[in-house]
Amino acid sequence: MSVVRFGVSIERDLLQALDEYVEDNGFANRSQAIRRLISDNLTVKKWKCNNIVAGSVTLVYNHHKNDIQIILTDLQHDYHKLILSSQHFHLDNDNCLEIIAVKGKAKELTELADKLIAVKGIQHGKLSMSRVD
Ligand code: NI
Secondary structure, eight states: OOOOOOOOOOOHHHHHHHHHHHHHHTOSSHHHHHHHHHHHHHHHHHTSSSOEEEEEEEEEEETTSTTHHHHHHHHHHHTGGGEEEEEEEEOSSSEEEEEEEEEEEHHHHHHHHHHHHHSTTEEEEEEEEEEOO
Protein backbone atom coordinates (compact mmCIF):
# COMPACT_ATOMS: atom_id res chain seq x y z
CA MET A 1 0.00 0.00 0.00
CA SER A 2 1.47 3.34 -1.01
CA VAL A 3 1.76 6.03 1.63
CA VAL A 4 0.79 9.63 0.94
CA ARG A 5 1.96 12.60 2.99
CA PHE A 6 -0.33 15.55 3.68
CA GLY A 7 -0.22 18.62 5.91
CA VAL A 8 -2.67 19.18 8.75
CA SER A 9 -3.48 22.35 10.67
CA ILE A 10 -4.51 21.65 14.25
CA GLU A 11 -5.09 23.59 17.46
CA ARG A 12 -2.20 23.47 19.93
CA ASP A 13 -4.17 21.77 22.72
CA LEU A 14 -5.57 19.17 20.32
CA LEU A 15 -2.02 18.41 19.19
CA GLN A 16 -1.00 18.03 22.83
CA ALA A 17 -3.90 15.60 23.31
CA LEU A 18 -2.69 13.68 20.26
CA ASP A 19 0.84 13.47 21.67
CA GLU A 20 -0.55 12.14 24.95
CA TYR A 21 -2.57 9.57 22.98
CA VAL A 22 0.64 8.55 21.13
CA GLU A 23 2.49 8.21 24.43
CA ASP A 24 -0.29 6.41 26.33
CA ASN A 25 -0.85 3.85 23.59
CA GLY A 26 2.78 3.27 22.71
CA PHE A 27 2.52 4.39 19.09
CA ALA A 28 5.83 4.91 17.27
CA ASN A 29 4.78 8.34 16.01
CA ARG A 30 1.87 10.69 15.34
CA SER A 31 1.24 9.24 11.87
CA GLN A 32 0.62 5.78 13.28
CA ALA A 33 -1.79 7.20 15.89
CA ILE A 34 -3.69 9.26 13.31
CA ARG A 35 -4.03 6.23 11.01
CA ARG A 36 -5.56 4.28 13.91
CA LEU A 37 -7.94 7.10 14.84
CA ILE A 38 -9.17 7.48 11.26
CA SER A 39 -9.54 3.76 10.75
CA ASP A 40 -11.45 3.29 14.03
CA ASN A 41 -13.82 6.13 13.19
CA LEU A 42 -14.53 4.83 9.71
CA THR A 43 -15.20 1.37 11.13
CA VAL A 44 -17.67 2.87 13.58
CA LYS A 45 -19.51 4.51 10.67
CA LYS A 46 -20.08 1.11 9.11
CA TRP A 47 -22.08 0.20 12.20
CA LYS A 48 -24.77 2.71 11.31
CA CYS A 49 -26.62 0.12 9.27
CA ASN A 50 -29.44 -2.42 9.58
CA ASN A 51 -27.22 -5.45 10.23
CA ILE A 52 -28.13 -7.39 13.34
CA VAL A 53 -25.31 -7.14 15.83
CA ALA A 54 -24.72 -8.04 19.46
CA GLY A 55 -22.43 -6.39 21.92
CA SER A 56 -22.13 -4.40 25.07
CA VAL A 57 -22.25 -0.86 26.32
CA THR A 58 -19.79 -0.23 29.14
CA LEU A 59 -20.37 2.76 31.40
CA VAL A 60 -18.40 4.13 34.34
CA TYR A 61 -19.91 6.88 36.45
CA ASN A 62 -20.22 8.38 39.88
CA HIS A 63 -23.70 7.51 41.09
CA HIS A 64 -23.85 10.61 43.33
CA LYS A 65 -23.76 12.90 40.30
CA ASN A 66 -27.06 14.57 39.30
CA ASP A 67 -29.90 12.15 38.55
CA ILE A 68 -27.60 9.95 36.54
CA GLN A 69 -29.03 6.62 37.68
CA ILE A 70 -32.62 7.69 36.99
CA ILE A 71 -31.69 8.95 33.52
CA LEU A 72 -29.77 5.77 32.67
CA THR A 73 -32.69 3.61 33.81
CA ASP A 74 -35.21 5.67 31.83
CA LEU A 75 -33.11 5.33 28.67
CA GLN A 76 -32.77 1.59 29.12
CA HIS A 77 -36.54 1.27 29.50
CA ASP A 78 -37.04 3.30 26.31
CA TYR A 79 -34.84 0.79 24.47
CA HIS A 80 -35.80 -2.34 26.43
CA LYS A 81 -36.28 -4.37 23.23
CA LEU A 82 -32.56 -4.05 22.49
CA ILE A 83 -31.30 -4.91 25.96
CA LEU A 84 -30.54 -8.53 26.85
CA SER A 85 -29.29 -7.89 30.38
CA SER A 86 -27.35 -5.43 32.45
CA GLN A 87 -24.88 -5.83 35.25
CA HIS A 88 -24.05 -3.19 37.80
CA PHE A 89 -20.85 -3.29 39.86
CA HIS A 90 -20.24 -0.92 42.78
CA LEU A 91 -16.53 -0.21 42.30
CA ASP A 92 -16.08 1.84 45.47
CA ASN A 93 -18.09 4.33 47.53
CA ASP A 94 -18.75 6.58 44.54
CA ASN A 95 -18.08 4.82 41.26
CA CYS A 96 -20.16 2.31 39.37
CA LEU A 97 -19.42 0.10 36.40
CA GLU A 98 -22.41 -0.89 34.29
CA ILE A 99 -22.21 -3.42 31.47
CA ILE A 100 -25.29 -3.63 29.28
CA ALA A 101 -25.57 -6.54 26.85
CA VAL A 102 -27.41 -5.53 23.69
CA LYS A 103 -28.64 -7.07 20.46
CA GLY A 104 -30.42 -5.50 17.51
CA LYS A 105 -29.92 -3.36 14.43
CA ALA A 106 -26.50 -1.72 14.47
CA LYS A 107 -27.88 1.77 13.97
CA GLU A 108 -30.36 1.35 16.84
CA LEU A 109 -27.67 0.09 19.20
CA THR A 110 -25.45 2.98 18.15
CA GLU A 111 -28.30 5.39 18.88
CA LEU A 112 -28.88 3.88 22.33
CA ALA A 113 -25.15 3.85 23.15
CA ASP A 114 -24.71 7.44 21.99
CA LYS A 115 -27.54 8.55 24.29
CA LEU A 116 -26.21 6.58 27.28
CA ILE A 117 -22.63 7.79 26.81
CA ALA A 118 -23.78 11.40 26.40
CA VAL A 119 -25.55 11.44 29.79
CA LYS A 120 -23.99 14.14 31.95
CA GLY A 121 -21.65 12.56 34.50
CA ILE A 122 -20.61 9.51 32.48
CA GLN A 123 -16.84 9.28 32.97
CA HIS A 124 -16.27 6.54 30.44
CA GLY A 125 -18.56 4.97 27.89
CA LYS A 126 -17.96 2.55 25.07
CA LEU A 127 -20.01 0.43 22.71
CA SER A 128 -18.54 -2.70 21.20
CA MET A 129 -20.40 -4.79 18.67
CA SER A 130 -20.03 -8.01 16.70
CA ARG A 131 -22.08 -8.93 13.69
CA VAL A 132 -24.31 -11.95 14.28
CA ASP A 133 -26.34 -12.32 11.09
NI1 NI B 1 -23.15 1.28 42.04
